Amino acid sequence: MEEREISQAVIRRLPRYYRYLGELLEHDVERISSNDLSKRMKVTASQIRQDLNNFGGFGQQGYGYNVKYLYTEIGKILGLDVKHNIIIIGAGNLGQALANYEAFESRGFLLKGIFDVNPKLTGISVRGIPIRTMEDLVDFLKVNEIEIGVLTIPKEYAVEVAGLLTANGVKAIWNFAHIDLNLPPNIVVENVHLSESLMRLSYNITRCNAEQKNEK
């Protein structure tokens, strides 16, 4: 494991490298040059070389990158070789969509529980995992070592539930609730604010329409 600080910008790009390398592996590609990778990923070859150099230069001049090796090493850097126990709070459509996400397991995320306030959902299973009532949450956290909590609940409850989770040992929150959680700095938070993504889309459409009008 590299100890030096890697910029968040590079980190943000790593999952995309990981995805492309995974696709190459699926197609039995053993080696790839930064130029070929550049064409596929629409990133300059020099950017690719620079990014991957952060991790100790997996490339060999004239031979390109060993796809399997690079895939495995980036996986390690991303922590995908470590198992993480994960629970989902909120078993609505979004919560169930995530619960059904099969790639969880292959990336080391083991879904251990699903919780919801709605008593009608209690006992229903998603991929073999029963939905539990929120009243069982704290007891569940005491006997299961849960590292990640996924919040797919309305924003009104998100701050309180995030507090409950982290007070009971959860170290990271994958937050889909449309609110900033303001947790202590030792808690890792990754936000997915879908409505902000939709607003960026809206902005870019408006912009694009305006440009096309100007061209006419």
Place this chain on the structure above:
Amino acid sequence: MEEREISQAVIRRLPRYYRYLGELLEHDVERISSNDLSKRMKVTASQIRQDLNNFGGFGQQGYGYNVKYLYTEIGKILGLDVKHNIIIIGAGNLGQALANYEAFESRGFLLKGIFDVNPKLTGISVRGIPIRTMEDLVDFLKVNEIEIGVLTIPKEYAVEVAGLLTANGVKAIWNFAHIDLNLPPNIVVENVHLSESLMRLSYNITRCNAEQKNEK
């Protein structure tokens, strides 16, 4: 509408301003200083002033910002005052979660149709909108002016479906499929790659655990 180019970094922050201002409005706050907004949003006051100056300085020295005015103006910049017809391709859990998203309408996104390959879903309604078969898609696009297509389908089909949509007048794709679509530059694409978000979370947990070990 401002004509000068605004950096993508500022654009990325606007939806978050919009969200905070919306919350202030809900609590009947009429004016706010950049300092108060700074404390809530955990962004420096000078960053806030700089960002909002891009849009012609809505702030008045000593009076702060008029919340309603700023909210409305940012909404306009984001194109939220314009109506966009939207369809969802893929009526699985994620597609249905998005179809049930009530804030769509209030932000100008009018859900006009939901499509799925699974014949078992045909005719089921989500919020009054029936799920249609994919075979009806092209005819539907001919008689309805659809601006945005949401892709909540497996990556294997995403490129083909995106091509079909844009060939039939769709101008923007909100892409949840885990693949880059490589569409022409006049098509607006906003990607939500959930598994990349999960990998960033994984990386940050690994990093955080390593730091805590080092401290001991």
